Amino acid sequence: MKSRIVPTIALAGLGFACFLPAAQAQSSRPRRVSRTTETKSNSNGNSNNGGSLLDVVPANGKATTNTNTNRRTASRDTTSSEPLLTPIPSNGSSRSRETATDNSGSTESARSTGSTGAATPQSTPTRNAATNSAATGDTTHAFELLKQKQYDAAAKEAGDIAKNDPTNSEAWKILGFAKYNLKKDGEASDALQRALDLQRAAKQEDPNTLELLARSYARAENWDKALPLLVSATSRAGATPDAELLFLKGVASYQLKKPSDAEKAFNDAVKANPKDAASLFFLGRIAIEKNDFNAAISALNRATTAEPKSAAAWKLLAQSYMQRASLEEDDQAKADADYAGAVRAAEGLTKVKNDNDSTMLLAQALIQSKQYARAATVLDRYLTQPDATGQTLYLLGLSHSRAKNFPKAIAALEKAASKTPNDAAIYRELGYDYESSKNYPKALSTYQRGAAIAPDDAFFKDSIARIEPYAKTP
Numbered sequence: 001m002k003s004r005i006v007p008t009i010a011l012a013g014l015g016f017a018c019f020l021p022a023a024q025a026q027s028s029r030p031r032r033v034s035r036t037t038e039t040k041s042n043s044n045g046n047s048n049n050g051g052s053l054l055d056v057v058p059a060n061g062k063a064t065t066n067t068n069t070n071r072r073t074a075s076r077d078t079t080s081s082e083p084l085l086t087p088i089p090s091n092g093s094s095r096s097r098e099t100a101t102d103n104s105g106s107t108e109s110a111r112s113t114g115s116t117g118a119a120t121p122q123s124t125p126t127r128n129a130a131t132n133s134a135a136t137g138d139t140t141h142a143f144e145l146l147k148q149k150q151y152d153a154a155a156k157e158a159g160d161i162a163k164n165d166p167t168n169s170e171a172w173k174i175l176g177f178a179k180y181n182l183k184k185d186g187e188a189s190d191a192l193q194r195a196l197d198l199q200r201a202a203k204q205e206d207p208n209t210l211e212l213l214a215r216s217y218a219r220a221e222n223w224d225k226a227l228p229l230l231v232s233a234t235s236r237a238g239a240t241p242d243a244e245l246l247f248l249k250g251v252a253s254y255q256l257k258k259p260s261d262a263e264k265a266f267n268d269a270v271k272a273n274p275k276d277a278a279s280l281f282f283l284g285r286i287a288i289e290k291n292d293f294n295a296a297i298s299a300l301n302r303a304t305t306a307e308p309k310s311a312a313a314w315k316l317l318a319q320s321y322m323q324r325a326s327l328e329e330d331d332q333a334k335a336d337a338d339y340a341g342a343v344r345a346a347e348g349l350t351k352v353k354n355d356n357d358s359t360m361l362l363a364q365a366l367i368q369s370k371q372y373a374r375a376a377t378v379l380d381r382y383l384t385q386p387d388a389t390g391q392t393l394y395l396l397g398l399s400h401s402r403a404k405n406f407p408k409a410i411a412a413l414e415k416a417a418s419k420t421p422n423d424a425a426i427y428r429e430l431g432y433d434y435e436s437s438k439n440y441p442k443a444l445s446t447y448q449r450g451a452a453i454a455p456d457d458a459f460f461k462d463s464i465a466r467i468e469p470y471a472k473t474p
Helices: 123-135 140-147 150-163 169-181 185-201 207-219 223-235 244-256 259-273 277-289 293-306 311-326 332-352 356-368 373-382 392-401 406-419 424-436 441-452 460-467
Strands: 008-012 015-020 034-036 063-066 069-076
Touching: 015 223, 063 424, 140 150, 140 169, 150 207, 169 185, 169 207, 185 207, 207 223, 207 244, 223 244, 223 373, 244 277, 277 293, 293 311, 293 332, 293 392, 311 332, 311 356, 332 356, 356 373, 356 392, 373 392, 373 406, 392 406, 392 424, 406 424, 424 441, 424 460
Parallel strands: none
Antiparallel strands: 008 015, 015 034, 063 069
């Protein structure tokens, strides 16, 4: 008899489901098992983890929190990266481009001081400078405010200049940078798009404006607009490969159903940064969708090494190991090694995210690796939880059953049957436990209940025929 339960992972879109299909049963051990563990999917087919696609970005993807949407999105910290800010002339695009200074003399007095980066209070002449800037179109002071991370003030001053002179590309640019850092993505995109359009009309396109506009659209998940900008930003002649931009290009391509382009972008990102856990995660995800579990396991192992706190990567790694093991039934040594790998990955997952789904995945991996007593220990707490699902209780009963602890198996499986009375798999295992305990009347009635649910199932027919001579039925 094959005592191992062989799992498969059904892939539909981005949703993943673990199945424990039927195993052959001899008359002395009637335990054929069918079990499905599903991950909920949203309307787009993406795993429903309560957020956007970018929620799966591991911590070292340099994610920043979008306070408007409570989502994690990968983006460069533009507040600390001078190259994104450098090429801003002193005044508007319709005016002369000579180097200017702040007439108020407040440039130095307004610079940030101390290790905390806090800016010094503005002097009275600074207010006059802001008024003068709005009238003259000089963006120097607004730019200084931006560099000092006084984003509200920078946005106000740049917005006033842009209102007075809608053709001032530098004002729109500073406004866009300020709004981006204020996490106001819609307003940032509008301002940066205005700036880029004016720059292109003047044939003076600024790559920093284009790059931040691409990031802004990506952070707002406006992939249609983000992708062409990301392509331009990453293919510019002489540009240094930027792993984060390449990652965003990959996500945009992935979302727009261009998996080949996405895979290339993620590979390019990993070449630029071999420890880019976010791109490695997506390479694993794409490999799973192609049923290439060798490539998936390779990429996801690298992802979890680069970012040990990535719950999403640990989860896919465990599922990939179990899927590959299910395809290796002819090589038991390889299958056993993969089930052991699934256990290690599931343990890594529970260290990061110890919720019910993670516990269930660990229990399944332990069952596959025949660590039944340990699986039961992992699941035992659910027996007394009123909200425990029939599926969870089934796995608990299955674990005790395979560990030959029949009283505990029966208690869990009876409770599972009360939760999900139309699950034939429960009656297969429960009938076996009654039979093993020599409680033949209950074994017979249990098999009969299973046969009522699955009348064409030969297992129940054979079991009923075997048990009837020993059961004293009324």
